Amino acid sequence: MIQIPRGTQDVLPKDTYKWQYIENQLNEIAKNFNYAEIRTPIFEATDLFVRGVGGSTDIVNKEMYTFKDKGDRSLTLRPEGTASVARSYIENKMQHDVNQPVKVFYNGPMFRYERSQKGRFRQFVQFGVEAIGVEDPLIDVEVLSMLMYIYQSFGLKHLKLHINSIGDHNSRAQYNEALVKHFEPRIDEFCSDCQSRIHTNPMRILDCKKDRDHELIQNAPIMYDYLNDESKAYFETVKENLTALGIDYEVDYNLVRGLDYYTHTAFEMMSSADGFGAITTLCGGGRYNGLLELLDGPEETGIGFALSIERLLLALEAEGIELPEPEGLDLYICTLDSQAAVTANRLLYNLRTNGVSADMDYKHRKLKAQMKDANRKGAKYTIVLGENELETKQAELKNMETGETKSVHFEEIASHLEE
Structure with missing residues (x-):
């Protein structure tokens, strides 16, 4: 009997109303924040993700579904949405649009070949937003406040917003040098992934799941100490305005995110609900300065996040929140x-x-x-x-x-x- 591929799921009619309710609410919230929908292809040129996501990331090295088409072109099922939005922004010359910044949202399937577990699938659905065309701490605050409001609008209470600053490119470069000096003498004590990252993306060592309890990770240099004055001022403005909106947050100096294009503000939303599971991350995102230039685009900056619908459903289940069932027949x-x-x-x-x-x-x-x-x-x-x-x-x-x-x-x- 032909069976469903591993890491995928059927959403049956008895459950689709939950997805429809969530999608409708997300669309309405996006509209209220003045974000318009964008739809990009499910597959793109492989080079888009190699350059845009980063050649040293797990996504590119281990998780992409890549294939050759009949024209011998290398294509990849999209593993995330930001690179596709950036490609569309460049190709359609959206920097010349009258309305700036360009604020868009997307909602659709993504694909990553990773170990299947509760709440994590090889085909999963992401809702994400991107605000491109301005570098201002207040747009960072807008995106963060939108993220918090989304989860609160579904009745979730056990939320933890973790934020950090990765700084600008100069700050990040100095911090990477400090990490190499810190880890290199004992890098053989770490997993093979960390050993391969020591000179390509040392910040990712801080995010290692296998070695997270290692003493060198516990006492690693703190990113904040390497931020230049401009980066510190940017981060302080973000924090001040989050506080002014009454949004609780926790500064997490080990939060680096897994993609190469992040700068300045990086963040993750966590669930602290009992029964949610060992992987507490609901979603994540951050600011990306330089991503569009990596893709041969204009010198424009952006910020965004992506959340998994599957993990949102898990969080609702963990907190015992029932979504309204559809009305019956007339x-x-x-x-x-x-x-x-x-x-x-x-x-x-x-x-x-x-x-x-x-x-x-x-x-x-x-x-x-x-x-x-x-x-x-x-x-x-x-x-x-x-x-x-x-x-x-x-x-x-x-x-x-x-x-x-x-x-x-x-x-x-x-x-x-x-x-």
């Missing part, structure tokens, strides 16, 4: 014979095209079984069609909650339901 039509079924089919079409959600029985069940089916589908009203109803073109409209009935002409059913 009307269920029960039929007593084949001729009544033909008439019901015509009635259904007219009702549905007039905004009424309605259904009928197609399995030729007895009336009692049809009524049970109406209850399962949450029908607010039912009518029963038989020989007499077909002759008079009237039926008894029954309120399934109160049991009250009212005789209604076929042509007036929609208007009665609207009332």
Whole structure:
């Protein structure tokens, strides 16, 4: 039997309402913050992610789904959304748009070949935002406040916002030098990934899951000590304005994020809810200065985040938060014979095209079984069609909650339901 690929999932009809509710709410919040939707291809040129995400990252080295097309071009299923948005920004010359900064959001599947575990899939859905075209601490605060509001809007309480500054390129370069000096004498005590990163991306050693308890990581140099005055002032402004908005945060000096293009503000949202799991990260993001230039674009800066819908659902489950279930049918039509079924089919079409959600029985069940089916589908009203109803073109409209009935002409059913 052909089975679903490992690391993927079917979202069945009994659960899709949760996804739809979340997506609708995310879209509405994005609209309120004046972010417009962008849709990019599911696959892109492999070089986009090698250059944009970083050749030293796990994503590029271990996790990408890469293939050759019939023209012998190397393509990759997108592992994240920022590089694709940056490519689109450059290709469509969005720096010349009247409205600046360019503020967009996306929502769609991403692909990473990694070990499947609770809340982590090889195909997963990300909602993300990007604000490109301005370097201002206040736009960082806007993005962070939007992120916090998103999770709070679903009723989540056990949230921890971790922030850090990676500084500008000069600060980052000096910090990398300090890390190399710190780790290099004993780098053989670390995993092979850390050993390969010591000269390519030493900051990633701080984020190592295997060696996170190593004493050298615990007492590693702190990024803040290597920030220049401009970077410190930028970070202080971000913190001050988060405080002014009443948003709690924790400065995490080991927070470096896994992508090469981050500068200045980096952040992650954590869940502290019991039962959420060992991996507490809900989402992450940060500022990227220089990403567009890496992709041969203009000297524009940006900031954004991406959150996993799957992990949002896990957080809701951990805190016992139930999403509103969709309303049931407006009307269920029960039929007593084949001729009544033909008439019901015509009635259904007219009702549905007039905004009424309605259904009928197609399995030729007895009336009692049809009524049970109406209850399962949450029908607010039912009518029963038989020989007499077909002759008079009237039926008894029954309120399934109160049991009250009212005789209604076929042509007036929609208007009665609207009332």
